[in-house]
Structure formats: C-alpha cells, structure tokens
Amino acid sequence: MAGTVIFPTSKVASESTRSQSARPTAWAWLLLPGSVFLTVLFIVPLGGLLLLSLGVPDWTLANFVRIGDNPAYLAVLRTTLEISLSVTALAFVLSYPIAYALTTGGRMMRAFLLTAVVLPYFTSVLARTFAWTILLGRGGVVNDILLRFGLISQPVSLLYNRFGVIIGMTHIIMPLMILPMYTVMSSIDQKLLRAARANGASPLVAFLTIFLPLSLPGVIAGVLLAFIYCLGSYITPALLGGVSDLTITMEISSQVVEQLNWNFAAALSIVLLAAVLVILWVGSRFFPIEQLLGVSDGKAGSETAARHQIGTQWLMRVGSAANALDRWLPSLGGRGVPILASSLAVLLLLPVVIVAYLSFSASSYFVFPAPGYSLHNYQAYFGDALWVRATFASIRVALMAAAMATVLGGMLAFGLSRGRIRGRGAMIALVLSPIILPTVVVAVATYFVLARVGLQGTEFGLALGHTVHAIPFVVVIVIANLRDLNPTYERAARSLGAGPLATFRTIIAPLVMPSLIVAAFFAFLTSFDDVVYVLFLGIGKLTTLPMRMWEGIKQDISPTISAVATLQMMFAAIVIVLSVLLGRRKTT
Known part of the structure; x- marks a missing residue:
C-alpha cells in the first residue's frame, strides 16, 4: 500500500521538476533577435532555394532529372x-x-x-x-x-x-x-x-x-x-x-x-x-x-x-x-x-x-x-586607387558585419548558456549551420532574399550575408567564456543586495567584455577575407579587397598580390595576438 503511494508521488514530483526546468527563463528571451535574424536570412533563403529548384510555380523535377540523366x-x-x-x-x-x-x-x-x-x-x-x-x-x-x-x-x-x-x-x-x-x-x-x-x-x-x-x-x-x-x-x-x-x-x-x-x-x-x-x-x-x-x-x-x-x-x-x-x-x-x-x-x-x-x-x-x-610591391598596392578603394569597401562591410554579428551572437551565447528552453539542440544546430553548410549554397540562397528587397549588390546586403556566417564564431567564443565564469562573483553581488541588472552591469559585463572584443575581431576578419559571398551577392557591382585579389589571380598573377596577401596574414596575426593578450587580462 505504501509503495503504491510513494511511487506516483515521486513520479509526479519528477514530472513537475522536468516541466519547471523546461520552462523558458528570462535569459532565453535573448535568443529571439538572433533566431529571427537567422530564420529570415538563413532558413527562409534555403527554403526559397528548394522552391526555385522545383520550378515554382510550375512544380517540376526536371532540373533534378537533368542531373541524373546527364553523364x-x-x-x-x-x-x-x-x-x-x-x-x-x-x-x-x-x-x-x-x-x-x-x-x-x-x-x-x-x-x-x-x-x-x-x-x-x-x-x-x-x-x-x-x-x-x-x-x-x-x-x-x-x-x-x-x-x-x-x-x-x-x-x-x-x-x-x-x-x-x-x-x-x-x-x-x-x-x-x-x-x-x-x-x-x-x-x-x-x-x-x-x-x-x-x-x-x-x-x-x-x-x-x-x-x-x-x-x-x-x-x-x-x-x-x-x-x-x-x-x-x-x-x-x-x-x-x-x-x-x-x-x-x-x-x-x-x-x-x-x-x-x-x-x-x-x-x-x-x-x-x-x-x-x-x-x-x-x-x-x-x-x-x-x-x-x-x-x-x-x-x-x-x-x-x-x-x-x-x-x-x-x-x-x-x-x-x-x-x-x-x-x-x-x-x-x-x-x-x-x-x-x-x-x-x-x-x-x-x-x-x-x-x-x-x-x-x-x-x-x-x-x-x-x-x-x-618595398615596390607594397608601394604598388598603396599607390593603386583600385586596390585602396577595394580595401576601404572591405573595411566598411566588415565593420557593419562585425557589429551586427557581435550583438546578435553575444545575445545568442547568453541565451544558450543560461537560458532554459525546449529544443535547445535544434537552436544550437541553427546557430552552427551557417559555417557547416557549404558557403556557395548559402550565398546563392541569400541572393534571392536580398533581391526581393533591393539589397543585392549593396554593401549593406553583403554585410547581412557576412553576419550570418560570422555569428557562429561569435557564439563559440563568447559561450566558452561564459562557461568559464566563476559563479561565486555573481552570488556575492546578489547576496550584497545587487539586482539582476546591477549584477550584469558590474560583474558579468566586465568579465565577458574581453571575449566580446575578441569575437568582434574574428567576425571582422571573417567578413574581411570573404570571396564567395561577394561573388554571388555583389553581382559585379561590389569590388572588395578579396574580390580584387580573386580577379588578379584569375587573370594575371601580379607580385602586388603577394603584398596584399602578406598584409592580410599580418592582420590575422595581430588579431590572434590581441585575443591572447585579452585572454590573459581576463584571467588576471
């Protein structure tokens, strides 16, 4: 008799615990902006790509049959x-x-x-x-x-x-x-x-x-x-x-x-x-x-x-x-x-x-x-208006992409790290997919969404595409930092009467800021070095620095390109060194 009473009681208690843990927390709301962004500029484009391949509105498999029938x-x-x-x-x-x-x-x-x-x-x-x-x-x-x-x-x-x-x-x-x-x-x-x-x-x-x-x-x-x-x-x-x-x-x-x-x-x-x-x-x-x-x-x-x-x-x-x-x-x-x-x-x-x-x-x-x-290769680079113009175009696009990716990716990282939601695995898959799936496929799909709103061939449209690709890097960097934070600092602040907002502003934000800066650097680098998105989203109207290099390599391999490639490598090295220094500062 007692066993029949104890068993259902413990079962109900465990089910109640599971339902409470599955209930979204306040941190989970931070997942919303990034999720909407990735849905609009990643999931929807891939769905549109599928419809395009099926010849909508005619609905045909002719394109796929052509692939299978042609040796x-x-x-x-x-x-x-x-x-x-x-x-x-x-x-x-x-x-x-x-x-x-x-x-x-x-x-x-x-x-x-x-x-x-x-x-x-x-x-x-x-x-x-x-x-x-x-x-x-x-x-x-x-x-x-x-x-x-x-x-x-x-x-x-x-x-x-x-x-x-x-x-x-x-x-x-x-x-x-x-x-x-x-x-x-x-x-x-x-x-x-x-x-x-x-x-x-x-x-x-x-x-x-x-x-x-x-x-x-x-x-x-x-x-x-x-x-x-x-x-x-x-x-x-x-x-x-x-x-x-x-x-x-x-x-x-x-x-x-x-x-x-x-x-x-x-x-x-x-x-x-x-x-x-x-x-x-x-x-x-x-x-x-x-x-x-x-x-x-x-x-x-x-x-x-x-x-x-x-x-x-x-x-x-x-x-x-x-x-x-x-x-x-x-x-x-x-x-x-x-x-x-x-x-x-x-x-x-x-x-x-x-x-x-x-x-x-x-x-x-x-x-x-x-x-x-x-230094004549470097002089040729800095003295060529086309190279300089392409460089500034890359910088503008990369700054926009880094800013959007850092904000959205940082919010996603907090939401994934501290928010309790159902379907967490699906959310993580959504966040990581842009860097796992082939860039060519994502770029082709993104073009049609941007074309509907007239952003194809614009720097802002290209920055939107780069943001999709850069968000996963930001999330990975920030979430690693959040995982390593010592929770005793927050508990101490709360015990002294600090509210959630004050605790975030005075404790969490300063501790996470170095990782956000590093994430912004890498988001900038990801955008600055891109070629594939420019090929499909720029549609010949945009010439960034990598695009200028691409055209130079395809047409005539000039020694000037070696200077440009070296400068890119030096920039990557500087980003890595800064990330290491910021990491040391965080641990001291």
Whole structure:
C-alpha cells in the first residue's frame, strides 16, 4: 500500500521538476533577435532555394532529372566525391600526429604547434591558395628546388590538375581537422596512459588501447567537418584545378555567373545541401553537434560513448599484436612523434612564409630565391586607387558585419548558456549551420532574399550575408567564456543586495567584455577575407579587397598580390595576438 503511494508521488514530483526546468527563463528571451535574424536570412533563403529548384510555380523535377540523366553532371559529382575523400584521408594522416603532439608535448612544443595551426586557420583561404599557385607553378618554388637538386630535368606540371587541388585543399583543411581532435585529446586523462605503462604496456600498446579509442570522438568530428568543407569548397578547386577537375561548386558558379540558369543552379545546390545534411545526420550519431559548442549535457555524452563503444572494441584487442610491432618501430629516443609533428607544422607555415618572403622581392615577377629586396610591391598596392578603394569597401562591410554579428551572437551565447528552453539542440544546430553548410549554397540562397528587397549588390546586403556566417564564431567564443565564469562573483553581488541588472552591469559585463572584443575581431576578419559571398551577392557591382585579389589571380598573377596577401596574414596575426593578450587580462 505504501509503495503504491510513494511511487506516483515521486513520479509526479519528477514530472513537475522536468516541466519547471523546461520552462523558458528570462535569459532565453535573448535568443529571439538572433533566431529571427537567422530564420529570415538563413532558413527562409534555403527554403526559397528548394522552391526555385522545383520550378515554382510550375512544380517540376526536371532540373533534378537533368542531373541524373546527364553523364557530365554525374562525372562532376564523382569528381567532387573523389577529391573530398582523397583530401580528407590525407589530411587525417597528417593532422593526427600534430594533434597528438599538441596534447602530449611540452610548453614550447605546444606554443609552436598552436601557432602553426591557428595562424593558417585564420589566414584568408584565398591568400593560402594564392601561396600554392606560387609554390606549384612551372616556374614556382617547388619546381625550382627540384631542378636545383637535379631531381628533374625540366619543370613538371603540379598546378591546374588533380594533384594541385589535393595538395592545396589538404593544407587548407588541416587546421580544421586538428582543432576538434586536439579539443577531445586534451580532455583525455594522462593518468590512464601512465597506469597502462605501469602495468607493463609499451608506449604503442598504451596508445592503441587507451588513447586512440578515447580520441575517436575528436577524429569523427574532425573528419566530418573536413569532408563537408571539401564538398563545398570553391576557391581552391577553382584556382588550382584543371578542366577535368570540375567540382559541383564550380558548376553551380558557372550556372549562375556564366549561364544565368538560377533554377538549375538551385537544383545542384539542393543536391549538395542534401548530401551534407545526410553526412551531418550520420555523423551526429557519433558526435552530437552540441559538443562543438561545449554545451552538451551528460546524457548526450553518454549516448555518444555508447554509440562508438562497439566501433572501438576491436582497438582494445590489438595489444598483443602491438607488442610485436613495437620493437620494430624506431622511437628516436621517444622524440619520433614530436619531430614528425614539428616537420608537418613547418609545412603548414611554409606557404604563407614564402609568400611573405617573396612580397619583399625586388623582382617584377616571381622568382625564388629573391634577387634582392624592395618595398615596390607594397608601394604598388598603396599607390593603386583600385586596390585602396577595394580595401576601404572591405573595411566598411566588415565593420557593419562585425557589429551586427557581435550583438546578435553575444545575445545568442547568453541565451544558450543560461537560458532554459525546449529544443535547445535544434537552436544550437541553427546557430552552427551557417559555417557547416557549404558557403556557395548559402550565398546563392541569400541572393534571392536580398533581391526581393533591393539589397543585392549593396554593401549593406553583403554585410547581412557576412553576419550570418560570422555569428557562429561569435557564439563559440563568447559561450566558452561564459562557461568559464566563476559563479561565486555573481552570488556575492546578489547576496550584497545587487539586482539582476546591477549584477550584469558590474560583474558579468566586465568579465565577458574581453571575449566580446575578441569575437568582434574574428567576425571582422571573417567578413574581411570573404570571396564567395561577394561573388554571388555583389553581382559585379561590389569590388572588395578579396574580390580584387580573386580577379588578379584569375587573370594575371601580379607580385602586388603577394603584398596584399602578406598584409592580410599580418592582420590575422595581430588579431590572434590581441585575443591572447585579452585572454590573459581576463584571467588576471
């Protein structure tokens, strides 16, 4: 009898607790402005893109049938898939040692590796791709070195083919793959490895049976993001690839820019979007999207562990085989992995360093090594009205985008961090989607919304598109800061009689301000370096600095571009240094 009374009472109490926790809090209202903004300029455009691909108001599948019936378009899809798989596999092989060394290396090693990863990551994709046009050209640095050492008798074709695309894209996505792996690896308790070693396991056995299985969530996240990025990559294949390496993003651009066939371009975009969504859905079974923001709960983490537990069991059975293998592997006195990781990190930095070096060359064309040193490339940039006008256009657009993204992204970060709402996972997916989905698809979709209100080809319209893309970066940076705030400060203020508004103004705002400034810097950088949105939203009326570089690389590779690329890299470096200094100020 007593049991029948106690059971329903506890059940009702638990249901009441759940209903209260699901009730939105005051912080949740901060999600509203950003949600409306992303809905209008992200969700609605994608819905419009789908309708356009279906030929509304005629409602036809002719565009999709054309894709399936034409061998040329199937070849484009196959090429895109082959390049994406090749690049992702190569990037994983090269990235894992760096991520591992970042986790296990000393302080100086970590500082060097982080610099080698973060600096290229925040350097313009266009600038890094331009670096490979200098390195891989017939008269480029690589051919020059091979000729000097007598390894070849004449220059070999390394550019405008599949090889150049794979090399360039691998360099582009390696930081994108390293960072998620490093995030997961850094949370692995090193005591587990020491315990395995204490029980007689060799370093290789401890790695294969302990570290590798625990690092798999980061591997899955890195591979997932890298593969999706490759599917939607446009700049690098367009500049480094040949005629036979046409990818789906290049075909979409061709249909829009050259043939003005928006309906068929929309159908191709929907095919690419559907492929990405399927990959995301499959990947989310192993790595919840919430973990990318660091706001997932314990339940999501346990479900993820259960999902990949079966897939990692085979790794736990290789200990005996690894013992036999371990004696044949050179250890270099335990320095094998750090040496390998350092070498790969140098290769990550090498392209941007060589571009910076050649920007000071006295030659009027690219030659390595430089015959002398001069500032004439920088003088040509600052003395050219077209370059200066394009630079100021980029600054104006970036300032508008950074301001909107910082305000909306900051509010979203507070709402996600402190607000209790239903459908939190869907909200996080909405926030992260603009940087996960292919930029070409989002840009094409955004064009039609802006065209309806007459904002296509305007700086403000371009800034709106950039804001959509920059908001996720702001949210990630600010929410990480909010997660690390010490709650005792707020409790102390409240205990002394401060109200919620006074507590926010005197305690929370000053503590969060450094992260907001850093987020604004990165939002500015994201907008300042963009090319894809300008191609589709500018529709030939806007010429920003990256657009000017794009046209210069496509038409005639001038040494002046090396000076512009170097200035962009210097700006990225300054942003990184300022973020580090502000981070130190926050912790002191």
